[in-house]
Amino acid sequence: MPLRGWTPIAGDASRWQGGGGECLIRETRHTQAFPPLATQQAATGMANRLRVSLGKAGLGEVTTQPVDRDTTWAVLAGYVYEEGGARYRVSQLYLSDGGKLRTVSGSSAAGTDSPCTAGMREFIRYQAE
Template sequence: MRRFLALLALLGGAAPALVVPLRGWTPIAGDASRWQGGGGECLIREMRHTQPFPAMPTQQRATAVANRLRASLGKAGMGEVTTQPVDRGAAWAVLAGYVYEEAGARYRVSQLYLSEGGRLRTVSASSAVGTVSPCAASMRDFIRYQAQ
């Protein structure tokens, strides 16, 4: 997997509506692909990319992708990188966790990499490093267990 996969997931793009079943969470500016909770302390964003991303029908395939993604994120300068395959029923996805730094601020990110119609789709959750708001735990649980 190429290094730009990780960077592409951080860039903006058009995305259809995402349902975030978390109490008190609202779409940002009416855009149902971007949600905020905890008074803006926590953000969830869904993005659909044009980049090919084949389905992962087995845990072994998802593990291989997770390992390549971990290396790519590390090379892209992300800190505290972890990746793991996650079961999503009919297929597998990859869950990544890392710390991203921008303009002197550090953000903890949980990001789910999915294949949808052979294209990359990501669902990302982020909050400032050190955020103790209950929204941080609930959004990470949503990404890890519910987002599809």
């Protein structure tokens, strides 16, 4: 369980909701190669490439930064996307898991000040591994 009081969605241990469904966290394991980021410099380079890629994908307000994970580095991205006329703010952590990409994504409606958003973003930024 990512956060106290959060519940799995339909019994799926990779998808969680908090704040009565106002915030969502999803972990996704990809088949795409993603070598470990051993240095801050490598993570910064990946963050810069990711920022360009997400911008080209049409996402708004894109930010990226390297984040320290004890013995390795990860990349944290933030962006806004639109779907069905609604805007969502996303925090997404990109990690190497055995040389494959794993993401931990948190989302909530853009402009929402739900109490779950700060805890969700803090979890993704500092605790998700």
